[in-house]
Amino acid sequence: MKAIAYSEYGPPEVLHIREMEKPSPKDGEILIRVHATSVNFGDITARNFGNISSSQFNMPGFLLFPARLSFGLRKPKRQVLGSELSGVVEAVGKDVKKFKPGAEIFALLGMEMGAYAEYLCLPENKVIALKPSNLSHAEAAALPxxxxxxxxxxxxxxxxxxxxxxxxxxxxxxxxxxxxxxxxxxxxxxxxxxxxxxxxxxxxxxxxxxxxxxxxxxxxxxxxxxxxxxxxxxxxxxxxxxxxxxxxxxxxxxxxxxxxxxxxxxxxxxxxxxxAMTVENTADLEQVRSLAETGKLKVILDQTFPPEQAAAAHRLVENGGRKGSVVITF
Ligand SMILES: NC(=O)c1ccc[n+]([C@@H]2O[C@H](COP(=O)([O-])OP(=O)(O)OC[C@H]3O[C@@H](n4cnc5c(N)ncnc54)[C@H](OP(=O)(O)O)[C@@H]3O)[C@@H](O)[C@H]2O)c1
Structure with a gap:
């Protein structure tokens, strides 16, 4: 399968296409065929984390070193970015109850990342909900x-x-x-x-x-x-x-x-x-779906990019002045 990976911190150009083994779901996991993923603040920060100074770090300074350890001191530990996605459940592991193959879902992965890939396995109890039925995958990927x-x-x-x-x-x-x-x-x-x-x-x-x-x-x-x-x-x-x-x-x-x-x-x-601090949770994602389906939340896309142009997508977000969400579609 195709993934957008990076093996060193740096500018958007560190992102490249890598062929990776397609994962298969373990017990309690679902295999997701990713249709779209967004480019957001977390992706830009993680891509460049090794070069972030304490003044650029938007949290109390004493958290910078533990965050560096978690991301990887010199090189990124997690080499596939992407903290949110919209896609379809392709297969399910043993004992999965919430989702069936064919279900359209959207999900929030947080700093565990990994959505910049054609396929991804997630435990069914992660922050995953059915995709708002009135939104395209590209729109839904920008909401979680x-x-x-x-x-x-x-x-x-x-x-x-x-x-x-x-x-x-x-x-x-x-x-x-x-x-x-x-x-x-x-x-x-x-x-x-x-x-x-x-x-x-x-x-x-x-x-x-x-x-x-x-x-x-x-x-x-x-x-x-x-x-x-x-x-x-x-x-x-x-x-x-x-x-x-x-x-x-x-x-x-x-x-x-x-x-x-x-x-x-x-x-x-x-x-x-x-x-204010908040923690990602499924109940809030389900509320997002219901607000989108009742027309209370809309998504406007600035631009969508193919995976090969991930660097251009990152540049657009990094430069500021967005006129909507920036999404990568597989
Ligand atoms: N507390 C929590 O639980 C929690 C959870 C998640 C994230 N966060 C924090 O949320 C932040 C990221 O938010 P986000 O993802 O919404 O960011 P984002 O998508 O990058 O949006 C940043 C916004 O700030 C505007 N902006 C940039 N410079 C500005 C300035 N000097 N004055 C006024 N506005 C300015 C940008 O406008 P232009 O593009 O037009 O410049 C843009 O609208 C991070 O600091 C992250 O740590 C906190």
């Missing part, structure tokens, strides 16, 4: 990560109808779903992204759009009940005047400083910092 993360993270934000919500990073995987969910929960949503993504976030339902390359939202005099910052690049001190008196600044990515701010703002009755 952003969808499940946004659902889990927004749960911590406790959005209420009528609230004013600002989403920083609204054109990315998590932000695009968070925007649509916030609208679904009845909020008035302002999306922040760069110039190329402005029409994209409007199509997803944003009421207002701010281009961060031209406007600093902290200077426009508007206030929000919730600021949802995906990459964690904002500062609480600068955001204070943009938060309503009981407003919350939710960091999806955070360092020690934000964790400490969460600690001391927890004691206050006023504005709060929340460093």
């Amino acid at each position: 990560y952003g969808g499940a993360m946004a659902i889990g993270l927004l749960r911590k934000a406790n959005i209420q109808p009528g609230q004013k919500v600002l989403i920083i990073g609204a054109s990315g995987s998590i932000g695009a779903v968070a925007l649509q969910l916030a609208k679904y929960y009845g909020a008035e949503v302002t999306a922040v992204c760069s110039t190329p993504g402005m029409d994209y976030v409007r199509t997803l339902g944003a009421d207002h759009v701010i281009d961060y390359t031209r406007e600093d939202f902290t200077q426009n005099g508007r206030q929000y009940d919730l600021i949802f910052d995906v990459l964690g690049r904002s500062s609480f001190n600068r955001c204070k005047s943009s938060l309503t008196p009981k407003g919350r600044l939710v960091y999806v990515s955070f360092k020690m400083k934000q964790l400490l701010q969460m600690g001391w703002t927890a004691l206050s009755r006023g504005r709060k910092v929340i460093c």
Whole structure:
């Protein structure tokens, strides 16, 4: 079978096509014929992990070394990227109960990766659900990560109808779903992204759009009940005047400083910092399917690429300014 592999950290060009043995399902596993997989933040980060500095690492610095050990210090341990997929169950191992051959599924693999391949075996109890029936494989492959993360993270934000919500990073995987969910929960949503993504976030339902390359939202005099910052690049001190008196600044990515701010703002009755974490789970993925099937979540594709052009797909995501999801189809 064909896979997109890499054996050293580096730029998109380290990705290459490799012939690998087709796996066969063990007891409790399903064999998936992968139709599509996305290119997302995790793939770009993992591809270049050996070269990531502590300031580029979007988590507390003390986690960088354990993360390096887990990814592989000098060379990547897991040589096939891909944290989400859409495909068809081709065969099942002994004792598999949830899925039958022929079932169309989508799945979230997280940092275990491996979806950049024509076939993949997964234990049936991993984060796998039936694919939304109204979406193509290419569309469905772009939803599990952003969808499940946004659902889990927004749960911590406790959005209420009528609230004013600002989403920083609204054109990315998590932000695009968070925007649509916030609208679904009845909020008035302002999306922040760069110039190329402005029409994209409007199509997803944003009421207002701010281009961060031209406007600093902290200077426009508007206030929000919730600021949802995906990459964690904002500062609480600068955001204070943009938060309503009981407003919350939710960091999806955070360092020690934000964790400490969460600690001391927890004691206050006023504005709060929340460093939100979520864990991949099947219930959230099933909710993603149901929201997609009822038209509450849509997927807009920027571009799809064949496996041979995986490097171009990575470059498109890495350069920023996406106008939709970027997907590799097998
Ligand atoms: N807390 C958790 O449980 C959890 C779980 C998963 C992931 N994460 C974190 O989530 C982050 C990745 O999110 P993602 O996959 O949605 O990323 P993504 O797809 O790469 O999207 C990033 C977004 O941020 C925007 N952006 C880039 N630079 C910006 C700036 N200076 N100011 C404002 N916006 C900017 C981008 O817009 P343009 O492209 O237009 O520049 C894009 O909309 C990572 O840091 C990861 O560690 C956290």
